[in-house]
Amino acid sequence: MGNIISLDAAGRHFAMSNGLTSVLIDVLGLSGTRLAKTDTEKRMIVWLLEKDQSAAGGGTVGFDICEMPWNDRGFDDMKRFWLCVIEAAKRRTGWELLDYPPNEALLFPCLDRFHELISMAEPDIIDHGAVESWLCDTREDPDDPILCGYPQCPKHHVFLTVFGCHLCNGQS
Numbered sequence: 001m002g003n004i005i006s007l008d009a010a011g012r013h014f015a016m017s018n019g020l021t022s023v024l025i026d027v028l029g030l031s032g033t034r035l036a037k038t039d040t041e042k043r044m045i046v047w048l049l050e051k052d053q054s055a056a057g058g059g060t061v062g063f064d065i066c067e068m069p070w071n072d073r074g075f076d077d078m079k080r081f082w083l084c085v086i087e088a089a090k091r092r093t094g095w096e097l098l099d100y101p102p103n104e105a106l107l108f109p110c111l112d113r114f115h116e117l118i119s120m121a122e123p124d125i126i127d128h129g130a131v132e133s134w135l136c137d138t139r140e141d142p143d144d145p146i147l148c149g150y151p152q153c154p155k156h157h158v159f160l161t162v163f164g165c166h167l168c169n170g171q172s
């Protein structure tokens with residue numbers, strides 16, 4: 001079992017084990033929460049952290065870049081934001097809060113591949129149906145963190161999702 005992150009529009013993808021997927025999301029959550037300033041940026045990081053295998057099940061959190069909650073407007077800004085988040089993860093931003101040492105030999109190539117896919121993404125790939133359906137689910141739950149000012153885990157300083165903290169969940 002594992003998870004695949006793809007950019008089907010460009011015929012590209014990479015696969016990771018379930019454990020490595022959790023590590024990738026942990027480190028992107030740590031750097032992303034620190035860098036996110038706008039609602040759109042915060043929403044993107046919450047969306048990623050919601051790919052929580054402790055809640056959704058192992059091997060069920062792969063995605064295509066087109067499903068991410070992009071906006072037509074400001075697409076290039078969001079791309080730049082993501083590339084900064086990935087680069088900050090490679091600088092080990094927030095890693096002092098991890099209770100395990102990531103295996104950099106496995107993780108860094110995945111961060112590089114994710115960087116490559118995001119770099120190749122163009123506005124015409126956006127899957128508006130997937131984005132709208134995710135936002136719609138969000139609006140149905142008044143307690144959704146997205147509607148409650150983007151609270152963070154007091155221990156890990158990452159955005160909470162409907163499933164709680166991705167890092168806390170990974171420890172149990």
Ligand SMILES: [Zn+2]
Pocket residue numbers: 153154155156157165166167168169
């Ligand atoms: Zn936590």
